[in-house]
Amino acid sequence: MNKQQQPLCKASVTQSFTQAIVHQLAQLGVQLPPTLTEQLAAQQSQQRLPLALQDALWQALEQQRQPELGLQIGMALQPQHFDTIGFLLLSSPSLSTAVESLVNYSSLIGEGGTFSKAKSPSGWQISYEDHFKIAVALRIEAIFASIATGARWVAGKAITPLQVQFKHAQQLPTELYQQAFGDAEVRFEQAQNSITYSDDDWHFRQQEVNPLLQQQMLELAQQQLQQLQPRSLTERIEALLHRQPWLTRPQLAASLAVSERTLARHLAAANTSYNALSQQVKKHLALQQLQQPHVTQASLADFLGYSDEQAFAKAFRRWTGMTFSDYRRHQ
Structure with missing residues (x-):
């Protein structure tokens, strides 16, 4: 139920992922429009493609009318x-x-x-x-x-x-x-x-996994993520809360490999705090998700990390001036 913050750069996708899809389509006998094929070929020297180009690829597949x-x-x-x-x-x-x-x-x-x-x-x-x-x-x-x-x-x-x-x-x-x-x-x-x-x-745990290899791959993934989305610590905090809004202050600091004091200092420098930012993200996600007809007050309370439904209800009234049901009815 997460939603992304506004990206700092144009969304992209790895080249090998797109090429794997194109290869599989060829195996299935699916032909892509020549213009799209040319656009993809022109990007082959790039490590990543604009997500808009993969949107065009999937749109071409949808037009095939083969939902399988x-x-x-x-x-x-x-x-x-x-x-x-x-x-x-x-x-x-x-x-x-x-x-x-x-x-x-x-x-x-x-x-x-x-x-x-x-x-x-x-x-x-x-x-x-x-x-x-x-x-x-x-x-x-x-x-x-x-x-x-x-x-x-x-x-x-x-x-x-x-x-x-x-x-x-x-x-x-x-x-x-x-x-x-x-x-x-x-x-x-x-x-x-x-x-x-x-x-x-x-x-279930495999016996053959090499812990040193796992650590090396984690370090490489972290390096690539930093190159892909260079962000300040404050921006990383907000992005992480959007993905996992239930994180407590200690859990958030541990996820970012910083102390709680460092976390507080960086947020203060950005004129905010953990509580203020957490509430801002939770409000955004709550208002966004209640547009879904199957989302309930109880399910949102659980997802956002509230101790019980009543605690979420109080927060929701503080954000909107209405109860959850009144707000949904009004909308």
Whole structure:
């Protein structure tokens, strides 16, 4: 349920990810418009492509009227297609560690949305909040099919999600979703896009993982992220709160590898504080998410990190001067 802050530079996507999609389309016999092919070819010397160009690619796929392409592309993607983050995920000792890297470094693949993770009653849930305007269903299904495939890489065994949720309506026959997600319960027209794994699969640890390699890949991913999105500490704090609004002050400082004193000093220099910035982000996310008909006061309270629904209700009234239900009715 996260939403991005305004980017400091034009959104982009890694070249290898786009080329992997183009290669898979050729394998499937799908022809792209000549103009688009020329535009992609002209960018081959670049490490990253403008996200707008990949938007054009997905728009061309949507015009093919083959809704199965999303799942087919997602299932065919391999670790090398994700550059550094692909090898980072493969070097992770467990799915839980891999998802932590996905949440923190997914923008290295593409800046089309943000991942988050949360404990659910049945296991652990990975959610994706997209910023797409074009071919949304195709792209989301490709992303989640690739997550299901990637989870099997990380675990080193055939694991199946418990549940997959999509915001969009069902696009394909049920048996095609079963090819991507096995026996998982697949739901459509839900409040969020998410995939849920059992506790056992989430914490299953491989024996062969090299911890030194994992550390090296983490350092490389961090370097690339800094190059991709050079930000001040204050901007990084805000971005992290947008992805994980439930973080407490100590958790936030630990995530950024700084002391709480350093955190407070940098925020004060920007004429703000943890409390002020946290409330600002939570208000923004709350008002944004209540536009979704399935979002409830209880679900927002849990996502935003409030101790109970009543605490969130008080904060919401302070932000808007209305109760949650009155505000939604007014809107």
